[in-house]
Amino acid sequence: MSDISIVIASHSGYGHTAQIATAVADGARSVAGTRVHRVDVASLGDADWELMDAADAIIFGTPTYMGTASGAFHAFAEATSKRWMSRAWSDKLAAGFTNSGSMSGDKLHTLQYLSLLAAQHGMLWVSMNLLPGWNTTTSSPEDDNRLGFYLGAGAQSFNDTPAVHDADLNTARHLGERVAEHTRVHRAGLTAVAR
Numbered sequence: 684m685s686d687i688s689i690v691i692a693s694h695s696g697y698g699h700t701a702q703i704a705t706a707v708a709d710g711a712r713s714v715a716g717t718r719v720h721r722v723d724v725a726s727l728g729d730a731d732w733e734l735m736d737a738a739d740a741i742i743f744g745t746p747t748y749m750g751t752a753s754g755a756f757h758a759f760a761e762a763t764s765k766r767w768m769s770r771a772w773s774d775k776l777a778a779g780f781t782n783s784g785s786m787s788g789d790k791l792h793t794l795q796y797l798s799l800l801a802a803q804h805g806m807l808w809v810s811m812n813l814l815p816g817w818n819t820t821t822s823s824p825e826d827d828n829r830l831g832f833y834l835g836a837g838a839q840s841f842n843d844t845p846a847v848h849d850a851d852l853n854t855a856r857h858l859g860e861r862v863a864e865h866t867r868v869h870r871a872g873l874t875a876v877a878r
């Protein structure tokens with residue numbers, strides 16, 4: 684089977700979400716036969732759009748600003764409307780991640796927004812399938828999925844330091860790996876059906 688291609692299309696105003704995006708990319712790359720590309724949705728060129736058009740999967744990422752995706756990400760989402768019209772991204776796999784300053788910070792709304800964007804494009808959304816951590820007296824904030832999101836990867840970064848949390852990086856790697864694995868399964872199924 685030829686390599687699959689995954690694009691991580693993300694924005695980061697101050698660098699935290701970019702670190703989460705790197706972890707998602709590392710997770711995806713850990714699956715043999717996966718080519719991973721990163722595009723910054725705040726400064727897209729023709730080559731970036733071509734990468735997304737050719738990808739088997741697109742993983743959307745954005746910080747949560749004012750309870751939703753950043754302005755730069757929203758501008759990108761609007762710019763995808765030409766692809767919406769032509770159904771260029773239908774049946775690609777999709778997933779999402781977000782990062783914000785508060786533990787909740789209304790990140791769920793951002794993940795819902797990302798999944799809706801994917802649904803508008805007719806994409807196939809990949810959830811976390813990672814049970815929540817840090818929800819018993821014996822568990823720890825170092826657990827994977829410490830914030831308990833199912834729809835996508837949620838990360839929390841304190842506003843006064845560039846550091847991001849190790850557990851969130853692990854959670855992001857899990858998402859990237861899961862998307863890559865399912866993208867390979869999907870590709871194999873398409874190939875089998877076409878025979």
Ligand SMILES: Cc1cc2nc3c(=O)[nH]c(=O)nc-3n(C[C@H](O)[C@H](O)[C@H](O)COP(=O)(O)O)c2cc1C
Pocket residue numbers: 694695696697698699700701746747748749750751782783784785786787788789840841842
């Ligand atoms: C304009 C703006 C709005 C923000 N709104 C929220 C918010 O709604 N919820 C939250 O938890 N944090 C909020 N934050 C904090 C950011 O989510 C946090 O600093 C995050 O780590 C930024 O990611 P970045 O470094 O990738 O830009 C906001 C920050 C900015 C600059």
